[in-house]
Amino acid sequence: MRANRPPFRVGLIQMMCSTDPVDNLARASDMLREAAAKGAQVACLPELFLTQYFCQTEDAATFDLAEPIPGPSTEALAALARETKMTIVGSLFERRTAGVYHNTAVVLESDGSLVGKYRKMHIPDDPLYYEKYYFTPGDLGFKAFETKHARVGTLVCWDQWYPEAARLTALQGAEVLFYPTAIGWHPSEKAEFGEAQASAWATMQRAHAIANGVFVGAINRIGHEGPADGGLEFWGGSFVADPFGRILVQASRDREEVLVADCDPRLQEETRRNWPFLRDRRIDAYAPITQRFLDGG
Secondary structure, eight states: OOTTOOOEEEEEEEOBOOSOHHHHHHHHHHHHHHHHHTTOSEEEOOTTTTSOOGGGSOOGGGGGGOBOSSSHHHHHHHHHHHHHTOEEEEEEEEEEETTEEEEEEEEEOTTSOEEEEEEOOOOOEETTEEHHHHOOOOOSOSEEEEOSSOEEEEOOGGGGGOHHHHHHHHTTTOSEEEEEOOOEEOHHHHHHHHHHHHHHHHHHHHHHHHHHTOEEEEEOOEEEESOTTSSEEEEOOOEEEOTTOOEEEEOOSSSOEEEEEEEOHHHHHHHHHHSOTTTTOOGGGOGGGGSSOOSOO
């Protein structure tokens, strides 16, 4: 993290995803242009924005949706980055080789260059979130990328529940952590658990902002996907939190929106001076964190 870096403006793209990747790319492109028109310098799209959330079922034909990186979608995002002069974070279904696929976030610089990629490390396997069928766990480690306007950390959806992931990314100097996300309610559970689930999701990411003294951008999709009598209802609610955990901007539950928020690295500096959590870490005492569970077995 460079000292005296000027403030930067982030843009979050909260969108509905159709069954047509061409349509999704076109609408995402228009929303990215809107973010640029609002002054965004770094913008992030939701998880797997080119398709509906296909992990609700296990179907080998779905692997046909994957593509190499670099590939057609990174080329399209690179062209858009050059056009808008923004850094763009996109979430893609990566085909590494036959039988090896990843859930991957790419970072395109404002000149169109591919700064790098992050492969989702934590892969869930829950009802309607059958990601272990599709995605090989990431093997690039946790990543922060130096870009023209900010040092950007990229994590993806299920990663957002793991303080270790946020910490290791922040320790690489990230000023903002982006979490491209596809998270929603099982309709049958919404009435009983919906408010608590969405609150926990936001609280966890605000806690990452506080514990690490960073800005956090959580980017979700909206809309119902899957069978009318089941499927998932994605709860939107995308937001940016500052290093105090305060929500600077937040989207609705059910509308496509382009959010922008100003992030001032001086606030990160001031927050860490007053809450020196990184200074007071007991790195000499944390070795047991690498064990699955401290049961002696």
